[in-house]
Amino acid sequence: MATNKLNGILLDCGYRIGENGNSVIQLYVSDERSIRLIEDNSFSPYFYVVSKDPQKTLHALEGHVFGEGARALRAELSPKENAPNAIKVYFKNPQELVRAREAIEGVEGVYERREYDIPFTERYLIDKCMHPMAGVEIEEKDGNVVKINPREIKRDLRLVALDLETYSPGRFSDARLDPILMCVLSAQGGSKVYTYKKTMAKEAIVLSDEKEMLERVFSDLRSMSPDVLVTYNGDSFDMPYIKERCERLKVKCDFGFGPVKVVHRGMYNSAEISGTQHLDAYALIKFMARIGAVSLVKFDIENVSEKLFGKYKEKLLHTDINGLWDKGDIDRIVKYNREDGEVTLQLAKEFLPLQIQLASMLRQTLFETSRASSSQMVEQLLIIRSFDRDNLIPNRPGEAEVTQRSLQTYEGGFVRSPLPGLHENIAVLDFRSLHPTIMISHNISPETMRCSHDECKSGENVSPDGDWFCMKRKGFLSGILEEILKDRIELKRKVKLMEKGTQEYKMLNARQHALKILLNSHYGYLGYPRSRWYSRESARAVTAWSRHYIQQAMEKAEKDGYTVLYGDTDSMLLLIPNGKNEEDVRIFMEKVNDELPDAMELEFDGMYRRGIFVTKREGGAAKKKYALIDFRGNLKIVGFEYVRRDWAIVAKETQRQVIEAVLKEGDPAKAVALTKGMIKRLKEGKVPKAELVIMTMLKRRIDKYESIGPHVAAAKKAIARGKDIDVGSVLGFVVTKKNGKSISEKAELEEYVAEGNYDADYYIEHQILPAVLNIMQELGYDKQDLISGGKQSSLSSFM
DNA sequence: GCGGACTGCTTACCT
């Protein structure tokens, strides 16, 4: 009777196949010193079938062989509220399950298979209600886990960042040929750089060659026993690279608990290391950018360091690294490598609290959570809640169904045409979490839709699009959202009272942030063609109500004497008339809130001193483009060329200055002067290349374009010169002096263009003037005013 | 055969 108890942080879950072919779950638990393994023989993989005749199906399953000897371990009736004839079918191991699920529909009575694609280890964590990255006490007896208790664990995670520098002789490093030159390990206590050339750098450990270096890195890493190993783009670069080098050099690629597994997931890779959590800070920061939690345009580590931490970091190009290495002068490479490690570590520290909360809430390892899209997070949450209430999970749609769904669209949010021109004294109001609060208020959820009760399908309960949702029972999604919203409001209340920067504060704040992410992702998930809980009608009802509420709020504002300048989906900009002030706006807002459902709330965003809306190039008021200035002089520029990466800096910066001159100083004459100045500089050929670069993403393979725009043409020319360009890379090109009919013919990637080689006429006519004119035209200026002579000021008496 | 008008493709933005 062997018993075993483990206390610590639950890091990972894996499995192995036992001697008899049974699957054995492996749990990795980290304590103060190391990471320990505990095994569970008592859990078998399973899925469900729904049968027309359960008894017959049960009988047919007995002894049924699915191919290659795969058979059901056992099967049992497992009636669910949403599937009374469900049968749970267990298997020896996931491999047999996979064989069986392909053939199960041939078994008598079976008309549907369910939950057949939940990975085994993920299934375990869900079913056992386990919380990765949280404290746990696990009791095991004779190879079976018998008890799992949550435990409060208060200690910092052991984080180690790893980063490689590699040799790249005139091409991108190739792991089959080019050695690793250097490797940094950064941890709480500091950084060590491993290399094999002489250096004065104190942080360096100099070994005799690459092989010895790698062996030393692995042995040091194992003794550090990191809970989380962090890289920057390690999924696609460092991990596959180190793995390949290890194979070539016959070094055991062993981080402590076994090999690195590089998985190709659609367009991306992921590198999984069992027993520790490999966190790719690059993947993480991309996710934060997608959800709008950080705003970055470039994602190289230097830019990230500067924008996020205000820390300048010198960038070494791969040619520099090669040159210095060949010269034997590697001190600068050591510094560069160390800083890469340190920034990577800092990034992990910054975003780990949020990821830990998500992992714990979603019963998913940090590895999975940190690579999940927001739709995957929502789906995971719904799967958990479905399991907890003993319901069967809907299947994923097949490709044909996905295509069908993609063709069906629905109307979105309401965008009000703005009142073009310059305005003063503006209030901005918006609905707090509009979509989720609508879902809560109207009980919107796929299964409550169009219920049969007469009371539900009449009157106020029917959406403007004619859909209704049951009033008698709480919807699945809407119920979850209601809980999340309630929990988040409570957490925010607590956090507000706490001292900032404490461990507890960071934890709770991260928790409310995690809830916010989940809250805001449900609506999109409803309309996402690949989702299990897809419901176009539900999504449509959400937007139908959203249009109703924002328009109603606008009408109320107008009745109260405000002019609605603009509004988009959940927001409205109000012109405050003379005699009214912020206090009046707040009173108005409260009045609206009193008439709104409980969960819904109109919020006060701020007051602005001036704002400008413009006219479209082809006439009519331009939506999604405006600029505001508050009473402290802060500009808020929305949708204009200034915020777009596919405009040259020279145009963007001129536009910003023009907006500033107009909004801040009320001085259009200054705007004219500075535009003329910039045009002059352009004509004189004085503008540096860096200000002329236009950034555009190559969104597909170069041969997949039917229309060859400038960025595609520039890419083609670069490829002809031997450059490698990946899909998804953001290209910078310049419009050169070269003769040609089209812009495309004149466009070249920045790196092939000499300073001064630019088409001044293009930058004046197609960059500066369009960017400036749409603003100046609102003030009564025209093109003639901005080029050469012209009138200096024609502004009416507005200022 | 020319040039402007128009359309479709493409990207990046907003909420």
Place this chain on the structure above:
DNA sequence: ACAGGTAAGCAGTCCGCG
């Protein structure tokens, strides 16, 4: 690889002209 709504540039084609 969560949704729809929108502006705008450029390439390429259409169209009227007479």
